[in-house]
Amino acid sequence: MSDKVLMKGNEAIAEAAIIAGCRHYFGYPITPQTEVAAYMAKRMPKIGGTFLQAESEIAAINMVYGVASTGKRVMTSSSSPGISLKGEGISYLAGADLPALIVNVQRGGPGLGGIQPSQSDYFQATKGGAHGDFHMIVLAPASVQEMAELTVKGFDLADKYRMTTMLLADGTMGQMMEPVSLDFDIAETVEKPWATTGTKMEREHNIVNSLFLQPEALERTNFERFERYKVVEENEVLYEEYMMDDAEICIAAFGIAARVSKNAINEARKQGIKVGLIRPITLWPFPSAQFAKAAERVSSIISVELSMGQMIEDVKLAVEGKVPVTLCNRAGGMIPSPEQVLEAIKAANNGGDK
Amino acid sequence: MVVFDKPHALADVPMHYCPGCTHGIVHRLVAEVIDELGIEGKTIGIAPVGCSVMAYDYFNCDMIEAAHGRAPAVATGVKRSDPNNIVFTYQGDGDLASIGMAETVHSAARNENITVIFINNAIYGMTGGQMAPTSLPGQVTQTSPYGRDVNACGFPIKVCEMLSQLDGPEYLERVAVNNVKNVKNAKKAIKKAFENQVNNKGFSLVEVVSSCPTNWGLTPKKALEWIDEKMIPYYPLGVYKDRSAE
Numbered sequence: 001m002s003d004k005v006l007m008k009g010n011e012a013i014a015e016a017a018i019i020a021g022c023r024h025y026f027g028y029p030i031t032p033q034t035e036v037a038a039y040m041a042k043r044m045p046k047i048g049g050t051f052l053q054a055e056s057e058i059a060a061i062n063m064v065y066g067v068a069s070t071g072k073r074v075m076t077s078s079s080s081p082g083i084s085l086k087g088e089g090i091s092y093l094a095g096a097d098l099p100a101l102i103v104n105v106q107r108g109g110p111g112l113g114g115i116q117p118s119q120s121d122y123f124q125a126t127k128g129g130a131h132g133d134f135h136m137i138v139l140a141p142a143s144v145q146e147m148a149e150l151t152v153k154g155f156d157l158a159d160k161y162r163m164t165t166m167l168l169a170d171g172t173m174g175q176m177m178e179p180v181s182l183d184f185d186i187a188e189t190v191e192k193p194w195a196t197t198g199t200k201m202e203r204e205h206n207i208v209n210s211l212f213l214q215p216e217a218l219e220r221t222n223f224e225r226f227e228r229y230k231v232v233e234e235n236e237v238l239y240e241e242y243m244m245d246d247a248e249i250c251i252a253a254f255g256i257a258a259r260v261s262k263n264a265i266n267e268a269r270k271q272g273i274k275v276g277l278i279r280p281i282t283l284w285p286f287p288s289a290q291f292a293k294a295a296e297r298v299s300s301i302i303s304v305e306l307s308m309g310q311m312i313e314d315v316k317l318a319v320e321g322k323v324p325v326t327l328c329n330r331a332g333g334m335i336p337s338p339e340q341v342l343e344a345i346k347a348a349n350n351g352g353d354k
Numbered sequence: 355m356v357v358f359d360k361p362h363a364l365a366d367v368p369m370h371y372c373p374g375c376t377h378g379i380v381h382r383l384v385a386e387v388i389d390e391l392g393i394e395g396k397t398i399g400i401a402p403v404g405c406s407v408m409a410y411d412y413f414n415c416d417m418i419e420a421a422h423g424r425a426p427a428v429a430t431g432v433k434r435s436d437p438n439n440i441v442f443t444y445q446g447d448g449d450l451a452s453i454g455m456a457e458t459v460h461s462a463a464r465n466e467n468i469t470v471i472f473i474n475n476a477i478y479g480m481t482g483g484q485m486a487p488t489s490l491p492g493q494v495t496q497t498s499p500y501g502r503d504v505n506a507c508g509f510p511i512k513v514c515e516m517l518s519q520l521d522g523p524e525y526l527e528r529v530a531v532n533n534v535k536n537v538k539n540a541k542k543a544i545k546k547a548f549e550n551q552v553n554n555k556g557f558s559l560v561e562v563v564s565s566c567p568t569n570w571g572l573t574p575k576k577a578l579e580w581i582d583e584k585m586i587p588y589y590p591l592g593v594y595k596d597r598s599a600e
Contacts, residue, residue, distance in 0.1 A: 024434060050434045054427070055460035062424035062457070066431020069418050070398075074431070092421050196416035196432070198439050201395040207410045209419040 010035035016148035023049035033105035061089030071195030077103035087130035094134035095210025099158035108333035116333025117171030144178035238281035247276030264341035361385035374574025423454020426461035483569030524556035
């Protein structure tokens with residue numbers, strides 16, 4: 001067993017990225033994720049890597065596009081308003097099928113919003129978040145250990161499927177300190193014959209591009225891309241189940257909301273209420289099958305979110321009206337308390353049998 | 355004996371440019387320089403959004419198509435990924451001096467070791483002739499139908515003059531391609547801009563005053579004359595910064 005070190009979530013992301021072989025980081029300061037940049041600024045020059053503070057989020061994501069075009073591991077990190085600015089580049093990355101890791105340490109919105117934790121970029125992250133038909137792989141950590149592990153996994157998945165991975169954390173995850181083990185399995189390097197690394201006069205030129213003026217050709221790229229997405233949906237769904245074996249009520253929650261929910265579940269269990277948790281770790285692909293299965297036996301599902309209710313739509317789609325799905329939420333940088341979640345569980349319990 | 359041939363770096367495909375457009379000349383000059391320096395195998399070009407958006411099909415080196423205005427940021431990523439590679443952007447006036455001005459200024463300020471070929475034809479060509487940041491005062495375009503009114507939409511931006519105020523950039527020169535003499539000078543400037551990168555000197559930008567007969571509403575010949583009569587008086591040719599000569 002490896003030693004553990006005490007790290008902030010944001011720092012764990014940065015160190016894990018370096019361990020995963022990322023040597024290029026581009027970013028722009030924004031709270032509450034700036035520790036990622038600060039860590040990279042210290043470390044990258046010492047290991048022959050690139051840290052560059054870009055003139056804007058837009059420039060940063062396009063620098064990512066440049067490095068990704070050459071086939072090397074590359075990342076950027078930001079928080080909600082900054083991710084909106086990156087939207088254009090994220091769409092181009094998808095259109096050119098480039099692998100990259102984007103970290104969003106979410107804060108409350110919309111607009112300039114606030115600097116406290118939030119999960120209100122769920123729609124933006126999981127439904128595309130910019131123009132055109134595309135998805136990102138979206139990973140939602142619920143501990144500092146997972147911030148690190150999912151960073152490494154994010155790079156591996158991005159390379160494997162030529163997709164952008166988003167690590168969707170929140171201000172709490174970024175700022176909290178926990179012991180972390182940095183002992184990871186790194187997947188084998190993926191060959192990237194498409195990369196623009198110079199022809200060496202040995203091959204035809206490579207072109208990284210998202211422009212297809214013939215609609216038949218553009219349609220074909222969309223269908224091919226979604227075939228690849230289907231493979232991701234079939235193979236890469238991650239989730240955690242907590243006390244679901246005998247559960248009559250199911251909580252759906254990710255990230256910090258899942259940790260709060262576990263406290264509420266423990267208390268509810270003491271009071272004799274059979275409640276469990278399904279925690280999506282991949283938000284895209286979404287663990288729809290697990291919720292559909294749960295809907296066969298629980299009487300209701302409660303979606304606990306730091307938003308006005310975004311993931312709840314995917315839960316409802318998954319259960320197809322078989323059970324009621326209710327929302328227990330705070331927004332704007334506020335976090336639901338275990339007491340609030342417990343009240344929601346009790347209300348569901350009093351709602352009667354299925 | 356071959357007296358005239360296509361440069362190897364220039365793809366042997368039909369180009370989509372309008373008759374009389376000077377993009378073809380500038381493409382050829384860039385390709386000739388790539389050939390002469392023997393750098394095709396390690397060169398990566400970045401195409402813009404605008405008339406030259408499909409430049410990725412016209413050069414035989416590796417190519418990347420960037421988002422509108424972002425070519426210098428993409429080039430920064432490519433260059434930082436492997437500084438041994440030669441990276442150039444090819445951008446029009448809307449791309450470089452309007453939507454991408456921040457990327458232009460900051461890559462120059464960083465003295466990013468890249469080569470920028472900047473086509474200034476004072477109009478948006480691809481979208482059908484709208485006012486550009488470099489459209490001349492009084493110039494009639496689709497979006498300045500009564501002539502560019504500087505009181506309402508400001509003055510044209512002189513990119514070389516502006517960037518020359520920065521400490522960062524290595525080399526800034528404005529050239530034109532409307533006659534043989536100017537084309538020869540343009541070739542020299544473009545070659546220097548690539549040589550600077552090979553010699554790790556830093557950010558080099560060549561502004562090429564170009565014509566757009568279609569959207570200027572002029573014949574190709576009249577358009578070349580208009581460069582002499584209208585464009586060059588507003589955009590004087592010459593070297594605006596050359597650190598190695600200082």
